[in-house]
Amino acid sequence: MTVVIDVQGLHKEYGTTVAVDDVSFSVQEGEIFGILGPNGAGKTTTVECVEGLRVPDRGSVSVLGLDPRRDRAELTQVLGVQLQDSQMPERLKVAEALDLYSSFYRSPADWRALMEQLGLADKATTPFKKLSGGQKQRLSIALALVGNPRVAVLDELTTGLDPQARRDTWELIEGVRDRGVTIVLVSHFMEEAERLCDRVALIDSGRVAVIDSPAALAERAVSEQRIQFRPTASFDDALLASLPEVTSVIHRGDVVVVTGNADALNAVISVLARNQIVARQLRVDQGSLEDAFLELTGRGARNGSAHGDGQGKDELR
Amino acid sequence: MTVSTQAHPAATAGPGARRSALAQLTRVEFRLFLRERVGPVWGVGFPILLLVVFGSIPSFKKVLDGSGGLTVLDSYIPVLVVMSLALLGFVSLPLTLVNYRERGILRRLETTPAGRVRVLGAQLIVNFGMAVVTLAVLLIVARLAYDVPFPGQFGAWVITALFASAVVLAMGLFVASIGSTARAAAAIGNVLFYPMMFFSGLWLPIPAMPETLQHVAHAFPLGAAWESFQQAALGSWPPALALGTMAAWAVAFAVIAGRFFRWE
Secondary structure, three states: OOEEEEEEEEEEEEEEEEEEEEEEEEEEEOOOOEEEOOOOHHHHHHHHHHHOOOOOEEEEEEEEEEOOOOHHHHHHEEEEEHHHOOOOOOOOOOHHHHHHHHHHOOOOOOOHHHHHHEEEEEHHEEEEHHOOOOHHHHHHHHHHHHHOEEEEEOOOOOOOOOHHHHHHHHHHHHHHOOOOOEEEEEEEOHHHHHHHHOEEEEEEEEEEEEEEEEEHHHHHHOOEEEEEEEEEEOOOOOHHHOOOOOEEEEOOOOEEEEEEEEHHHHHHHHHHHEEEEEEEEEEEEOOOHHHHHHHHHOOOOOOOOHHHHHOOEOOOO | OOOOHOOOHHHHHHHHHHHHHHHHHHHHHHHHHHHHOOOEEEEEEEHHHHHHHHHHHHHHHHHHOOOOEEEOOOOOOHHHHHHHHHHHHHHHHHHHHHHHHHHHHHHHHHHHOOOOHHHHHHHHHHHHHHHHHHHHHHHHHHHHHHHHOOOHHHHHHHHHHHHHHHHHHHHHHHHHOOOHHHHHHHHHEEEEEEEOOHOOOOOOHHHOHHHHHHHHHOOOHHHHHHHHHHHOOOOOOHHHHHHHHHHHHHHHHHHHHHHHOOOO
């Protein structure tokens, strides 16, 4: 695996505000690397240094061996960028924008195919200002990919998209990765990171809190398992409460909620089986990336939490 | 050594791709300019409307005393020419650029290989192109409808138009670089426009001004432009001082703009 992006000791201040304190990470070729963190953690400033839009106060950034500032002309040929809230001229039409941007690159992608893939073909002659939020977002993704980049930096990829469009976009991004493009994804949306990212860096207050795969991070955050089921026969709570793996047993109507450590599920099921009780509608809530996020950053993923409900729940029939 | 004769494919594709990028940018910006309507209406339509209004006033057909046969309307043509350039230069150009900056379009372009020179170049080409069209229409309408003769020294007139375009476009870049919002840029553009137009004789012809005011007018970029257009219209070469004044202002504004222009 070759390192495609290497960031070491990045530091950036705006006036007296420290936007990025000390950030280091490296992105391998062909992976989808997520940069997660609360608002104002320094995610966008970090990727802006990678894109060459900002000059770091300290530290080094290298993209495909290029210096984002010094080797600007070469970098822009190989790095596709989606900015957080970039717009187009109001009266510029979708096809014109794609045609125009493709003319900037040495070996551009087929913009008509891209327009098709992103579901914008029927909007080809629609001016930018008449597009919906989701369509603008899809155009922005298409423009990031129109230069056939080797690396794509996507900031807030699916913000403003409806669930269907979001899933379509994820599929598209996976397809792009399968073609060998390395992707850096800035997000505060946990489901997106869990679904797409090979590895994520959690950034908090301008520092990297941790870098790992989403699954490993979620596992790390697990301190408790929550097991919920409808027993086929009633039983005494003590039956389960006495187990060393179990910390609490609660009855809610005919639903039983048991919390315990990582081994609690096995212990509970075998005790129930021994007593000829079947756990119906069994559901286990495990740790999620969001739990890891909250634990590691010590605060809420303010905007992410609204979408994050129901994540990491393994439905076991 | 055969290696040196082999061109790198990327290297050969590069310049070609870039040339077409500028052409493509210019073409798109030109279409947008027409779609926006502000530029065509103000920069092109308004001076021609004024020409029609002035041309319809009977007293404007009177021959001016001691002018060698010039009518009042004849003497106003250079003023209208200067005004159309000024409208394109410090209203249309900076408004587009500031709007692009405010909406993150310049920033987005910064992340592509388009390059700053091509991005600004396309804007300058579009506005200059519109200036050429406006000036041509002004001269032709004035000639056909109101019997205003074509400039006596046409070459000098064209050279003056180039110098004057350079100065107004440089001023437009200056407005775009110090005005951080569209509102501020519009205000700065207006603040520049009125005194500049005063000193090019829009309200009071320069020859009718008191002598000190005439000197001030000649030192102003658009006053110098008016003088050059006037001389060229009368069939003589404009004074080098007037061209030099325009060139100096153009360089000064371009340098300040180059220093302070922000891309976000």
